Amino acid sequence: MEKSEQKLISTVESLAPEILDFTSRMVACASTLGKEAPVLEVMENELSLLGFDPVRVEISPEDLADHPGFAPVPWDYEGRHNLIATRPADAAGGKSALFNGHLDVVSPEPLSRWERDPFDPIEQDGWLYGRGAGDMKAGVAAMTYALHAVNKAGMGLRAPVTIEAVIEEECSGNGALACRNAGIDAEAVLIPEPFGPTILTSQVGVAWFKVLLSGVPVHVLETQSGVNAIEKCYPLFLALRRLEEELNRTIHPAFIGLKHPVNLNIGVIKGGDWPSTVPAAAEFHCRIGFFPGVSFESIRQQVTNCIERAAAEDEWLALNPPSLDFYGFRSEGHSVDANQDAFRTLNDCQMSLTGRPAEEFVSTATTDLRAFVHFGNGQATCFGPIAEKIHADNERVDISSVIHTAKAYALFLARWCSMID
Ligand SMILES: [Zn+2]
The missing domain is CATH 3.40.630.10 (Zn peptidases)
Structure with a gap:
């Protein structure tokens, strides 16, 4: 010096x-x-x-x-x-x-x-x-x-x-x-x-999104006639986890050696308001990573397809599709x-x-x-x-x-x- x-x-x-x-x-x-x-x-x-x-x-x-x-x-x-x-x-x-x-x-x-x-x-x-x-x-x-x-x-x-x-x-x-x-x-x-x-x-790039689901509220004495909006999140979680694995399958050269570079985080979940009422609404918010070279529009499409496909396989969600909103981070x-x-x-x-x-x-x-x-x-x-x-x-x-x-x-x-x- x-x-x-x-x-x-x-x-x-x-x-x-x-x-x-x-x-x-x-x-x-x-x-x-x-x-x-x-x-x-x-x-x-x-x-x-x-x-x-x-x-x-x-x-x-x-x-x-x-x-x-x-x-x-x-x-x-x-x-x-x-x-x-x-x-x-x-x-x-x-x-x-x-x-x-x-x-x-x-x-x-x-x-x-x-x-x-x-x-x-x-x-x-x-x-x-x-x-x-x-x-x-x-x-x-x-x-x-x-x-x-x-x-x-x-x-x-x-x-x-x-x-x-x-x-x-x-x-x-x-x-x-x-x-x-x-x-x-x-x-x-x-x-x-x-x-x-x-x-x-x-x-990595990062995108945030939230998913809103609706159900049918009933008193628990007639639980079978209601639809639990919170439980309808499950199939969507599983589908998003599969998408996360797919995104990690082809690793960007700069990230080789890192164990799991692209991560999905289910960071917020809300829904229901009473233990003895079948919840009529639920929502969850996620953060998902994506590799350099992938555009935000491309990841938005992949998440949208993933949610739509999972919803189509569920009897209730197929007729009452969840709504998806990308807010906050859309950083490539x-x-x-x-x-x-x-x-x-x-x-x-x-x-x-x-x-x-x-x-x-x-x-x-x-x-x-x-x-x-x-x-x-x-x-x-x-x-x-x-x-x-x-x-x-x-x-x-x-x-x-x-x-x-x-x-x-x-x-x-x-x-x-x-x-x-
Ligand atoms: Zn910081």
């Missing part, structure tokens, strides 16, 4: 308490779907305090309606937005960068499994606990302070850098898409998802070459900091990379902290890995954007 780079890295080290404090303040905001306002305020204030100039980016379903990546959702965007802040270049000659992170988190339920309040973050044995600590508020803090460290160390950059904090990474991808649609992009995009210090080259997957300039630069940074290269990572989940890979011009990947139990109880992030992420991001800026000392 050059002397100026060493100075930058020690500046990041000196900012470790601030990074941790900022992460904790964000984790304390329970930013589940629709409740992101408080965390956005924390982010906005932090960016302002650090001397950046945050700008709100609205998510307008009207503006995005014709965008091929837009995911229709049943909720609205009133009072909900993304934030961006761009640090302008001090001179010409470098390549631009963008750091993207999401501020939304998934529900911490069931709370009974947590050893502590998920939104009262605590530090213990080198870990920070809390919902969103890993996925991905620590990453947002790391990327923000990596850019701040450049200023604090008194350095300049030969290209602009944008910090982008978005919502709806966990349900639609519409947050990052709205920023992309507003023209925000860069030659390199890094997302500190908590997959560790790795370089993501492939991720991608697989890119590991041999790209930005990835090589990032790998060199990891080498300089640890003496070891960054491993390549192939994800069986989606991320906001899709907004940049499919609809942007930059070389985009994920590289971030190490976390455990994301989307589960007692989520935690390894604090040293958060600081390491900030160092790697700062060093990346120094090399990619060409630092002026």
Whole structure:
């Protein structure tokens, strides 16, 4: 490492308490779907305090309606937005960068499994606990302070850098898409998802859908004359599981070696309201993965055919077909070459900091990379902290890995954007 780079890295080290404090303040905001306002305020204030100039980016379903990546959702965007802040270049000659992170988190339920309040973050044995600590508020803090460290160390950059904090990474991808649609992009995009210090080259596509079924309500004393809408879900579950197996039969080359890369999750089920009444309605919501190269339209057709065929084989469902609605995620997957300039630069940074290269990572989940890979011009990947139990109880992030992420991001800026000392 050059002397100026060493100075930058020690500046990041000196900012470790601030990074941790900022992460904790964000984790304390329970930013589940629709409740992101408080965390956005924390982010906005932090960016302002650090001397950046945050700008709100609205998510307008009207503006995005014709965008091929837009995911229709049943909720609205009133009072909900993304934030961006761009640090302008001090001179010409470098390549631009963008750091993207999401501020939304998934529900911490069931709370009974947590050893502590998920939104009262605590530090213990080198870990920070809390919902969103890993996925991905620590990453947002790391990327923000990596850019701040450049200023604090008194350095300049030969290209602009944008910090982008978005919502709806966990349900639609519409947050990052709205920023992309507003023209925000860069030659390199890094997302500190908590997959560790790795370089993501492939991720699956993801679609969400819900199925609504009706039955015939009767008192249990005449059960035989009713139709149980909940039980009518069974044949559909079995058919969807068969479709999942089919989708895993021909594995995309990038995913060879992974045990079961395409997954169906039956994530929500509702129905009935009384133990002694045959339920007249039921619904279930699913998430299904699909390989890169498969279009959303193709997976939608396959799911539709699967449900229709299963319904046709059931006496009741054949006459009372379930209704199918695709809402939320309709993100296509991608697989890119590991041999790209930005990835090589990032790998060199990891080498300089640890003496070891960054491993390549192939994800069986989606991320906001899709907004940049499919609809942007930059070389985009994920590289971030190490976390455990994301989307589960007692989520935690390894604090040293958060600081390491900030160092790697700062060093990346120094090399990619060409630092002026
Ligand atoms: Zn995430």
